Amino acid sequence: MEQCKAGHSNSQYELYSRYVDAMYNVGFRFLGNAEDAEDIVQDSFVDAFKNLDSFKYESSFGAWLKRIVINKCINYLKAKRIPVVPMDAHEFHLTDEEPVEAEATDLDKVKKGISRLPDGYREIINLYLIEGYDHVEIAEILGISTSTSKSQYHRAKKKLLEIINAM
Incomplete structure (x- = not known):
């Protein structure tokens, strides 16, 4: 990680190789589109490498990167204006749900x-x-x-x- 922070491209490539597939899967689950997921993952890695100084080892690099990917996916969906519609309390009563088998x-x-x-x-x-x-x-x-x-x-x-x- 310290070599990545120092800008060593080989170390950055090693981190990229280690996490790219997992991050793509996260992006694809959110977006449902391979091209969009690939774009989000690439942007996420670029942002992560630009902001490595803000990585404080409070979590794993993978967890930190995953959060970046999820936030980018959510922002992408918001930009597409995919609404999350609030429901009035009287419309729907939430109860303990039976688990799906x-x-x-x-x-x-x-x-x-x-x-x-x-x-x-x-x-x-x-x-x-x-x-x-x-x-x-x-x-x-x-x-x-x-x-x-x-x-x-x-x-x-x-x-x-x-x-x-x-x-």
């Missing part, structure tokens, strides 16, 4: 289903289920309320189940 659902169907979700729903599903953020963190990342994050997740999950059941 993973063994009854084919993983390929789930992946295909997620890829068919509208961008806003796919964003919430990715942040919550795949990236492991809680609703407070998602609300902060997306600039929405925690209750909106929860309601959007519930709607996204319902839509995902509809898509999977229709396959």
Whole structure:
């Protein structure tokens, strides 16, 4: 890492090689488009290498870079004006959800289903289920309320189940 901070291109290439595939997968899960994911990943690496001095070893480089990729994906989706629509509390009552039985659902169907979700729903599903953020963190990342994050997740999950059941 110190060699990367010093501008050694071989060390930067080694970090790039180590993380590019994982970061592409993150970008693709959010954007659903290979070209957009590639662009976001490239931009993320450029920004990461330009800002290595701000990397403080509070997390792994991979976690720091992943956060950059996720933020760039979210900003890209916001620029495309993909809305996350708030719901009034009276429209939808959130209750404890019954878990989806993973063994009854084919993983390929789930992946295909997620890829068919509208961008806003796919964003919430990715942040919550795949990236492991809680609703407070998602609300902060997306600039929405925690209750909106929860309601959007519930709607996204319902839509995902509809898509999977229709396959």
